[in-house]
Amino acid sequence: MLKLIELIKKDLTVDWRQQNPVSGILLYLASTIFTSYMAFKGLITIEVWNALFWIIILFTAITAISRSFVQEERRSIYYFFLAKPHILIIAKLIYSLAYLLVLAILALFLFAIFFGNPVNDYPLFSLNLILGCIGLSSAFTMISAISFKSNNRSIMMAILGFPVIIPVLILAISNSAKILNQTIWSQIQGNMLTMISVDVIIIALTFILFPFTWRS
Amino acid sequence: MAYLLKKNWWKWLCIALLVYTIIGGLLFPVPRLPILNETIRVLHFHVPMWFGMILVFTGSVIYGIKYLRSDNALFDVYSSQLANIGIAFGVLGILTGMVWANYTWGEPWSNDPKQNASAVSLLIYLAYFVLRNSIKDEQQRNRVSAVYNIFAYSLMIPLLFILPRMSDSLHPGNGGNPAFNVYDLDSNLRMVFYPAVIGWTLLGYWIASINIRLSLTQENLENAS
Numbered sequence: 001m002l003k004l005i006e007l008i009k010k011d012l013t014v015d016w017r018q019q020n021p022v023s024g025i026l027l028y029l030a031s032t033i034f035t036s037y038m039a040f041k042g043l044i045t046i047e048v049w050n051a052l053f054w055i056i057i058l059f060t061a062i063t064a065i066s067r068s069f070v071q072e073e074r075r076s077i078y079y080f081f082l083a084k085p086h087i088l089i090i091a092k093l094i095y096s097l098a099y100l101l102v103l104a105i106l107a108l109f110l111f112a113i114f115f116g117n118p119v120n121d122y123p124l125f126s127l128n129l130i131l132g133c134i135g136l137s138s139a140f141t142m143i144s145a146i147s148f149k150s151n152n153r154s155i156m157m158a159i160l161g162f163p164v165i166i167p168v169l170i171l172a173i174s175n176s177a178k179i180l181n182q183t184i185w186s187q188i189q190g191n192m193l194t195m196i197s198v199d200v201i202i203i204a205l206t207f208i209l210f211p212f213t214w215r216s
Numbered sequence: 217m218a219y220l221l222k223k224n225w226w227k228w229l230c231i232a233l234l235v236y237t238i239i240g241g242l243l244f245p246v247p248r249l250p251i252l253n254e255t256i257r258v259l260h261f262h263v264p265m266w267f268g269m270i271l272v273f274t275g276s277v278i279y280g281i282k283y284l285r286s287d288n289a290l291f292d293v294y295s296s297q298l299a300n301i302g303i304a305f306g307v308l309g310i311l312t313g314m315v316w317a318n319y320t321w322g323e324p325w326s327n328d329p330k331q332n333a334s335a336v337s338l339l340i341y342l343a344y345f346v347l348r349n350s351i352k353d354e355q356q357r358n359r360v361s362a363v364y365n366i367f368a369y370s371l372m373i374p375l376l377f378i379l380p381r382m383s384d385s386l387h388p389g390n391g392g393n394p395a396f397n398v399y400d401l402d403s404n405l406r407m408v409f410y411p412a413v414i415g416w417t418l419l420g421y422w423i424a425s426i427n428i429r430l431s432l433t434q435e436n437l438e439n440a441s
Binding site: 139142146147149150151152156159160162163164166167170171194197198201202205206209212213 | 284336337339340343346347350351352356359360362363364366367368370371372374375378379
């Protein structure tokens with residue numbers, strides 16, 4: 001437990017000290033949103049808003065989280081002695097979820113400025129956003145651990161990640177479209193439960209499979 | 217797989233079933249349905265491709281798990297060669313399906329959930345082979361690709377259940393296609409269809425077993441020289 005907190009704290013300190021990647025990803029988020037604002041001028045309906053929002057979250061997540069193991073390259077040897085892989089992956093999962101949630105909130109804020117804010121039902125919308133972010137961040141953390149071992153990481157990250165993330169993404173997009181169109185809870189209950197179970201599957205698989213990619 | 221590599225009887229069974237499928241599929245009486253007409257005979261050559269693909273991928277994942285438990289390189293050969301055949305089945309399934317859809321639904325690709333799910337599963341396993349080629353160290357390659365195989369397959373299965381709920385399917389069984397549902401009850405079709413599934417799946421395992429022998433022999437030759 002103590003090690004878990006230490007590892008999360010370490011990730012935070014690393015990101016805080018070398019501010020280059022963090023400011024890079026913030027700029028990435030801002031410029032993709034601004035580019036799509038220029039491209040989609042006048043075409044924005046609620047459905048387009050929703051799809052655009054999730055696509056930008058998807059690309060931000062894949063760019064932000066692909067770093068999570070690459071930056072450990074030179075340090076990885078120390079971890080073998082310091083922590084068990086199970087603790088390491090839990091720390092990584094928590095950190096990347098927190099990171100992605102902060103980015104998602106920023107994205108929502110920027111979207112509200114440029115495209116207007118169609119969100120009425122904040123509790124339901126944020127529940128769906130959190131569930132989607134759990135799925136995205138944990139799946140991409142696992143994919144990042146896999147592609148860490150390969151030669152061309154950035155391409156591998158995309159081609160391995162996209163087919164795997166489709167179940168989470170289509171559930172999140174269709175749920176949030178319904179929420180933005182003022183749907184009541186009972187109509188999306190089934191989809192929400194499916195999404196929770198997909199998240200649970202992803203996290204459980206990551207937990208079981210990560211140690212195999214780690215020891216080498 | 218080890219059993220299948222040693223024994224031969226199932227190959228004779230496979231030949232018999234496929235000969236029966238081709239003769240029966242082309243000549244036996246079929247129900248006369250609107251729109252479908254004679255094209256319903258594709259059923260015996262298209263649908264078994266999907267059954268075969270899923271069964272072969274399942275075999276591949278089982279050997280992936282066995283590899284992770286034992287670190288035995290033999291299991292990795294089994295797993296990757298089965299995945300190879302699964303891709304071949306998937307491509308054939310998509311092609312036969314597109315030809316059939318062109319005549320019955322009017323267009324080769326109509327954003328049908330089952331079509332999309334099959335495209336996704338092909339993407340997953342094509343990515344699996346790109347991943348294998350991009351890692352040099354052999355042991356690491358085997359382990360990482362087994363991990364991806366298990367991870368992606370276990371997410372593909374929920375996808376097969378989620379996608380149909382998102383939109384209506386033109387495929388029989390969901391979305392309300394009364395004309396198609398009739399063949400579920402037709403005993404003439406069933407008499408050929410189930411043997412066809414077994415026959416095509418066995419053919420897949422047969423091709424895989426030849427590929428496995430080939431790659432094991434190549435490995436031995438490399439080690440010997």
